[in-house]
Amino acid sequence: MDPTPTVSSALADAARVGPFFEIGTNPAEEADPTWRPFRDLVEDPEPLRARIAHVRTVLGGADAVEERVAASIALQGLAARLVSGPLAVAVLHGLVPAVTADALQWRVSMTGPWPLWLASPGPASTPLPDVLVDELLAPLIGAVRARVGVSAKVLWGNVASSVAGAKRVLAADRPVSAGAAARVAAEILDHPALAGAGDRLPAAPPDVGWSFRRRSCCLYYRVPGGGTCGDCVLTSPRAGAPRSARPRS
Template sequence: MHEARASTVSVTAALHDVAGLGGFFALRVGGRDDGWHPVARSYAAGFTDLAEAVARRHRTPEPRVDVSLAHLGHAARLWSPALACVVLHGIVPDLEGLQRADDGPALRVPRPAGWYADRLDGDPARAVYQQVTRHLSALADGLRVKVAPRLLDGNSASALAGAAHALLALRPAVRRPLTDLTTALLDTGHLAGTGVLTGPDLAFRRRSCCLYYRAPDGSKCADCGLAQGVPCRAPR
């Protein structure tokens, strides 16, 4: 992949542009080092602080609900900028060295790097998949609470589809490449079989549930596998 390496300037410009889309697309670039730590440290700690923040916010009675929602939010923060960078700028961002804010879920890359998607030897979808899922695998390995693996896979797919749906609404001109990439990703690795796209707006129906409905004020999400249409296959 060395020959496909994108320039630092190009990667920085791409990340700054997609951050302007707002929400989960924001992946900070460079800046001061204080206030940040390697996200691997948070993985090893099981994302305990973020799970506890979920418990306080939603008054959830079950630790696995807290963990699932923290995992889902992190997946969205990984998939959103990665997907947008590829579709809008043809760049697969390198998420090695990713850092997390000491006081919250925000992410940054201290030294931006990446690859030009059209210069990669293999499928760009596979490259994006590897960049994101290696982080989610590390997070899953560090969890202190038992959560069904396919539930976590469903969270990842839901976050991906949610990012695609949001990007399509913001940049409708990229419908074709966005749909192609999203479809390819949902057929890759652990994402395969997690759910189905249900319409041209890239709406998604997952085959599992993130467990948000088990929070006191929670409900079934729009893509929940417990809703009629696709049988839920993850333990509840």
């Protein structure tokens, strides 16, 4: 660990974990006019509408996939991008980057997750759970629900699942930090907005510290050829062995 890390160097280190952990800080990106502040994503209806439509097309098209299913999957992808990098920075370097709605930038990509860039990387003055949930995730969920009739419980479950997934990936990539990853991820999940989204259970491999089971379903099983995830409420009942679930027509 760098004994005197900057937010920029910490984010660069986190990006090495994987593409969902990447938040760029290169000042040369300022010359690219396609970057937009996160605030635009929740205030301008068009980008989210277009992203949900794109995900719906990728999953099978409007005739095969409900709009609320596409909205759920789109939100989960965005949430994973938003939580992974800051979580890794907090775990690996003890820093909370100021990923505010004005400083954090995004741009459209049609071939994968939307890239993120932090125009002025610096430390936040509030705890990581509040930065992520209050500044980014709660407004994003509100914006999705203003456009598509999808359950808030589903969307918050997607966020919680993304936190647990980021913890697992980070622990696998940096085993020495697995305990810290479990602690920081648990702090995020303890935020009031996420407290009812799932349960932390005794760790089962490959998890360290705890395993996660959500109390909702992301609806991917309603996609043609889709299924359920390992932490889904449909396949992991609270009090016993896993059960199978048939997709509902």
